[in-house]
Amino acid sequence: MRHGTTSIGDALREFLNKSRMKPRLTEVRIQENWEDIMGKTIARYTSGIQLIDGKLIITTTVAPLKQELSYSKDKIIKLVNEKLGENVVKEVIIR
Template sequence: MRYGITTMGDALRDFMDKSRMKPRLTEVRIRENWEQIMGKTISRYTEGIQLIDGKLLISTNVAPLKQELSYSKDKIIKLVNDMLGEPVVREVVIR
């Protein structure tokens, strides 16, 4: 007896939404698209990106870049969330 037909894509999305892997996969998506989101120069000098509980942690040792990113936190949140298609990032922390 068939109760309903679900596509493989929908089944995988459902599984990912319910699994603990989703935050890590979201972080990987951000890393993979970082150059597209922020541009080549910023991407080149960004040393690390982590997503922890809605906080996007960005690491760089370049002081002027830290300053620039600090001024652009709202823009970064918007750009990343637009790329993801959902409001995942609530805060940006520059380290």
């Protein structure tokens, strides 16, 4: 690559990192990878995943799953952040 030039991938990555779209795109990435991160059973019984200001909000109507997820908040943070390759999730809220 010549001096002073940037690849399209690098330019796009830089644009997205500075863009207001980044939080929404990160949320979509979490939603798309939710089954890989948490497994099929948990993914099947969670009805919503949102990311708002570093808070991952997980919605489920299954009471035992709510309890299990409440006990696993630190693990969920670790798994999601590892999957994304950056520290985006700071807190988990179960609804």
